[in-house]
Amino acid sequence: MKYLPLTRIDLLVVHASGATDGDIGAAELRRRHRSRGWRHIGYHFVVRRDGSLEEGRPTNMPGGHENRVNRRSLGVCLVGGGNDATPAQLTTLATLATDLKTWLPELEVVGHRDVPGVRTSCPGFSVRDWWDGLSH
Secondary structure, eight states: OOOOOOOOOOEEEEEEOOTTOOSOOHHHHHHHHHHTTOSSOSOSEEEOTTOOEEEOSOTTSOOSSOTTTGGGEEEEEESSOGGGOOHHHHHHHHHHHHHHHHHOTTOEEEEGGGSTTOOOOTTSSOHHHHHHHSOO
């Protein structure tokens, strides 16, 4: 089965994996998502508790956020609960988002909860407020 390619990318959707995960990474999340019947991990990037950045699904493959935005977004997952993201995770997220905005100037950095049609509190904090509070 082929997947549809991404169209223009204008969203970076920030997720949290859940507070009880411990320090898991992309491999563990990939296994979890495949056990749910998904073809791949839902996120393009995973940020571990120590700030290490791992690759998830290929960036030319639509993400797993919400069907209406999957073909125009990239996803990043902070391991653990978003409201207890470590300083190292937030530093890595800021660097990733800044680098992606250099490549994709129209990119908006949002939380999963900010995606239209999604009913969740994920990632547990206001990504828009956090991003807006940084000096870019």
